[in-house]
Amino acid sequence: MKALKTEEFEVNMGPHHPSTHGVCKFVLTMDGEQIIDLVPHIGFLHRALEKIAENRTYLQYIPFTDRIDYVSSMFCNYGFVLTLEKLAKIEAPERAEYIRVIVMELNRIASHLIWLGTFALDIGALTPFLYAFRERERIMDLFEMICGQRMTFNYIRVGGVSKDLPPEFIPKAKEFTRIFEPKVDEYENILTQNPIFLERAKGVGVLPRKLAIDYSVTGPNLRATGFKWDLRKEEPYSIYDRFDFDIPFGANSDTWDRYMVRIREMREANRIVKQALEQIPEGDFKKRVPVLFKPPAGEIYTRIESTRGEMGFYIISDGTTKPYRVKLRTASFSNLAALPEIARGCLIADLVAIFASFDVIMPDVDR
């Protein structure tokens, strides 16, 4: 039999491919099923949020931060507000800080649940998607209770939060934290030791730690390389130093490790919410801030640990009500930049699993 002749060819994956989680195009150079090169094309969701910032007052810009990463809006709200509070030297009341931690960690769980559902869906398991959305629905109900919104909350404001918790929130949230832990076991029963899942995830898409740091990959993807790094522990902001929680980390930096880190992170986030709900004090939920809020002139760069990694805001203030420049440093942007390095040499089916395990969200990349 004659040897088959092969030649390289190009495949466009996206912009509307179901596994790109938004609008992202990969131009793949293939040799049969193997990827020779991958070039990501981004910018389909570029909404010029940095330009818009220069044309709005600081307080008007908070709703826009919701749209940076709509799956974990609370972090975007908080990152922007924290930067302004540090610049203007405002401290939020203690109750507000507790409320912020509770909503942020609930948001982390909700975001990881979306990731879990879509990740499992991408590698061919339909059931976890339904399970994950069942629990996420409860969190969305809790958020709807406090701010009337299920996404794009606009809840965290300079000096506190927009509304106090309604009286029925705390019992409902406590009920959620109680039932959530066994639900995570349920997800793990379906996936963690499932032989088909292991085949798709173990040893696939290894991202070495040195390369990850070189590309500024942060968050769960960095922790999966065995690097125990979390800004909540290393540079505690808000009141994270008051809670007892662990930082999950992996060992082999493959797709399975990235899965495991996020599963454990949901458990840890649940632990933080539990503690915060026990400790939350009575008191004010917001400090009065002038409607024409003017932070002093100066420059500041602040980072927080969002769901997907390091989220930073570089703000240049010239002492007026509008920012001179706002730069959004989003985790997904840097995380996606590392994808071509690990996709080379993989099979096209594995690319879907790797990309899903990276938890990249396109509005966060394009801004």
Add this chain to the structure above:
Amino acid sequence: MNEEEIKKVFTEKFPEKIEEKEVFDFSPAFQVDKSIILDVCKFLKESEALCFDLLSCMVGVDREDSFEVIYCLFSFDKKHKLTLKVPLPRENPEIESVTPMWKAANWHEREIAELFGIKFLNHPDPRGILLPEDWDEGYPMRRNWQGKDFIKRPDK
């Protein structure tokens, strides 16, 4: 290392062409002349005492009469921070790419080049990144940019 020690190491190595600046929460900050940016970055990355291995963020700024590129650096190993600010002239802004030091700079530089019109010399992949491929309306992040559908709100 604390801020004073970083300042000392840095100013001893580069006594000329630098100036101290203030950036809250990410200090110390230095303004560096663009002619020595590659040497400075190489030193910051490779020096054992400083060892800045993470390029957290790169920011382009239009200062109306000039441009500025800002590098926010962090060291996982030593847990210290540093901000570098490089002013560039209004006419023909050019600077060496720092991609050889941090691969993360690749996409950040593409973004700044496209939105501000700052040229990064020796960049490995100087394509656009965020704007449409047929974009012909100039550099939208410049302060004086006028687009077809862009309406500037009046100052109050």
